[in-house]
Amino acid sequence: MVTGTLRADAARNRSALIRAAKTEFADRGLDAPLDDIARRAGLGNATLYRHFPTRCALLAAVFQDALGEIVAESERHLADPDPWNGFREHLVFLCGLQAGNRALADLLVSTLTGAPELERLRGQCFHAAVQLVRRAQLSGQLRTDLRHEDLVVLLMSNAGLLERTRTAAPTAWRRHLDFVLDGLVPTHAQATPGPGAPAVRAAMGRLAERLKIR
Amino acid sequence: MVTGTLRADAARNRSALIRAAKTEFADRGLDAPLDDIARRAGLGNATLYRHFPTRCALLAAVFQDALGEIVAESERHLADPDPWNGFREHLVFLCGLQAGNRALADLLVSTLTGAPELERLRGQCFHAAVQLVRRAQLSGQLRTDLRHEDLVVLLMSNAGLLERTRTAAPTAWRRHLDFVLDGLVPTHAQATPGPGAPAVRAAMGRLAERLKIR
Numbered sequence: 001m002v003t004g005t006l007r008a009d010a011a012r013n014r015s016a017l018i019r020a021a022k023t024e025f026a027d028r029g030l031d032a033p034l035d036d037i038a039r040r041a042g043l044g045n046a047t048l049y050r051h052f053p054t055r056c057a058l059l060a061a062v063f064q065d066a067l068g069e070i071v072a073e074s075e076r077h078l079a080d081p082d083p084w085n086g087f088r089e090h091l092v093f094l095c096g097l098q099a100g101n102r103a104l105a106d107l108l109v110s111t112l113t114g115a116p117e118l119e120r121l122r123g124q125c126f127h128a129a130v131q132l133v134r135r136a137q138l139s140g141q142l143r144t145d146l147r148h149e150d151l152v153v154l155l156m157s158n159a160g161l162l163e164r165t166r167t168a169a170p171t172a173w174r175r176h177l178d179f180v181l182d183g184l185v186p187t188h189a190q191a192t193p194g195p196g197a198p199a200v201r202a203a204m205g206r207l208a209e210r211l212k213i214r
Numbered sequence: 215m216v217t218g219t220l221r222a223d224a225a226r227n228r229s230a231l232i233r234a235a236k237t238e239f240a241d242r243g244l245d246a247p248l249d250d251i252a253r254r255a256g257l258g259n260a261t262l263y264r265h266f267p268t269r270c271a272l273l274a275a276v277f278q279d280a281l282g283e284i285v286a287e288s289e290r291h292l293a294d295p296d297p298w299n300g301f302r303e304h305l306v307f308l309c310g311l312q313a314g315n316r317a318l319a320d321l322l323v324s325t326l327t328g329a330p331e332l333e334r335l336r337g338q339c340f341h342a343a344v345q346l347v348r349r350a351q352l353s354g355q356l357r358t359d360l361r362h363e364d365l366v367v368l369l370m371s372n373a374g375l376l377e378r379t380r381t382a383a384p385t386a387w388r389r390h391l392d393f394v395l396d397g398l399v400p401t402h403a404q405a406t407p408g409p410g411a412p413a414v415r416a417a418m419g420r421l422a423e424r425l426k427i428r
Contacts, residue, residue: 160374183397198386
């Protein structure tokens, strides 16, 4: 609707900014400098701010599709006749997305109050993940003391590992994830994690704060 | 020996700088601003640079004891009559040290070519960790496809997780580690991580580069 009323060159600029932002965010993370995004698009800062008055507005434009795809993938994984396989493949899929995109790595585990569209989609992603967990627990294939908060922690640890290995050991996360997955099988449970879920909601908010994202 | 020849106030300054650096590094990480360390010690930058011409020289002065303690602890853990217990307790100990000190979290998994004393001590820590792994594998309590490089990856992922949870969910790492440990028990192995160790040596070098530590 908005796009329809934009003059042709404004629409072109908007697309160029989103394309440039996609690359910069993927390579440099959620806090990639906006100046560099404008420069890569061949446009001035003023044009960027006219189209996207906040970083969150730009993040929403860039990542809405990616989160939509996660929701679609989770439906495919929920339809897997083997609940463990569906759960496992979804986790590998999410961690793989994190490996391919530095911004997405932290976006999945951050609360961006300035981007309600993304929050809504991320809510859908989490809802699907919770269903995948329940389904695999009901079939007896996933340990029942795993809480959905634990998945957030797992994705946070994967994001941190990727930060440290992305260029020099780009497949390290995948091998590590296989060890972690083995720890989630019920018959393996022996360490018995303490009761109570980790306070991931607070940690998710803090992450956006730390990166000063508004 | 050097200290013996320092005038009393120079020795006092040196201690004040090390004390200040201990706090700043613990709170803010390996790349804590040197200016803030001098300020906390109540001294000027010139004094800091006179005592510690490089960041690595200061890191060596601050962390030599901590690495020495790790070596001592690993000997205690190697003497544990239950090899799995010794291995597990050592891993929990290392991850706990990372939780308590932001700089140590990354120091354990970085190559600091500018601090040969630390490199030598870190080499001893790794040597002990390898012995703990072998011992638990020989007793059949630890999966044999775990390589010592995998421990580095585990510590890197713990460092990254801590970065994201330290203030808001300070015990999240401990619960996550219990899941990971369960994945290291041999009977649990089913995911079969691919062959070949991750290229942690390169990743360890890259980390110091990323933080521009010399």
